[in-house]
Amino acid sequence: MTMKNFFIALLITGLFLGILVVAGTAQNQGCLPWKEPITVGGGGPFSEDRGDTVCR
DSSP states (O other), rough: OOOOHHHHHHHHHHHHHHHHHHHHHHTTSSSSSTSSSEEOHHHHHHTTOOOOOEEE
């Protein structure tokens, strides 16, 4: 395998991992996949104020 093919494979792998991180962040309420979203505040179950999401 030549160096050009190696770098192309490395680029494709990095692109794939980047897509996975973006997709995981989108499904995790804006937090990175390895962090946990925690909702802080809010006015209760019948309030329009949903509070803020903090990543931990």
